[in-house]
Every structure is written in C-alpha cells, then in structure tokens.
Amino acid sequence: AQTVTQSQPEMSVQEAETVTLSCTYDTSESDYYLFWYKQPPSRQMILVIRQEAYKQQNATENRFSVNFQKAAKSFSLKISDSQLGDAAMYFCAFLRDNDMRFGAGTRLTVKP
C-alpha cells in the first residue's frame, strides 16, 4: 500500500507571512492524485488543493500553491499571506484506484 509521510507534526507562522508544509509519498505507480486537506476544529475535511500526477504544472488556489516533484515523490504546500483562519490540521493525501491514504498531519498555528 502507498504510504504518505508528513515529517512536520507542528508548524508555526506569523500572520501575513509564508509557510511551507512538507509531504512525501511512496508509490510505484505513475498515475495518481495528490491532495491537501484542511481540518479545522470542527473536524470537517476541507479540500485545499488537488494535483494530478500526469500534470507537470503545479496546482494553485489563490494563496495556496504546491511544489510537486514527481521524481522525488514530494508534494509540499505553500501558504502565502497567512491568515488567522488558516490555523488548522493539514493532511496530505494520495489517491489511486479509489483508495485514499493520508499522512499523519501537520498542525499549523498562525500567530497574530
């Protein structure tokens, strides 16, 4: 089974600054999907950004962007102009054949 590793249990960022969350994964497949989900205290999973592995272009969604390095099996999330509302748990996820696996998560704190 594919594994997803998030090596940063906790991260902290100053409001309006930029922070990068790391994610690596292990797979022998070439066609798959990668996701970043945000889980606020309500625990509702919120999709932040999605990347298709066959696309070389990095996905972006407003202040959120990824650095997808397929050969290195790395999928980091960059949050620009951090806001207090960005504080949450962030999970990296790998999806193939309807089988989604999650990393352990990174708790992001935003300091005012």
Next chain:
Amino acid sequence: GAVVSQHPSWVICKSGTSVKIECRSLDFQATTMFWYRQFPKQSLMLMATSNEGSKATYEQGVEKDKFLINHASLTLSTLTVTSAHPEDSSFYICSASGQRTDTQYFGPGTRLTVL
C-alpha cells in the same frame, strides 16, 4: 461541489449497545462510499470501502462483525457499531465518490462516545 451529510453528528451510548451512523450523498449518486476512523490528534484511517449493492471490503484489523456497513442505495450508506465499548469511542468520517474516482467528498463526521 458535491455534498455529503452524516447523521447524527454526535452520539453518546452505553457500553454494550449498538449505534447506527448514516452517510448520505445529497446531490450525486455515490457509487462508492468509504468509512474512516479518526482518534484524537491522529490521522484518518480507512476502515472499509463499500460499493452500492455489494458487501463492504474491510481493511486489515477492522472487525467486520463489529462494524457493519450497508450500502443499499446510491445515496445512503450506514455504519453500525455493534456492542459498542469505550475503546470504540472515536470520530467517524464517511466519504463518497461518484462515477469519477479521482476525488472523494467528505461528510462532517460523527463523534461517538461510549460510556
């Protein structure tokens, strides 16, 4: 986007009783539904995958007789925790996918507390 609901959002039950959690896709047909369990400060762990009209496929280590999953229609899946014990207390999240299998839509979760 597609909406998935769960009911109830929070349930407290006594040890030894059974609890049913519903997961509904509100605006699309969910060919496949998934059940995850999340313990405090941990990640989501897949418990089982169910396709409409078929028996669920359970992950290794998940007791199929304890966690009964039914996916009787394209919009409803249920998870029944039978003879619940305090160690079953957790946050249960369902997700669903339609004909496109390149994404999943998550429900808001159900917090189960077994006394």
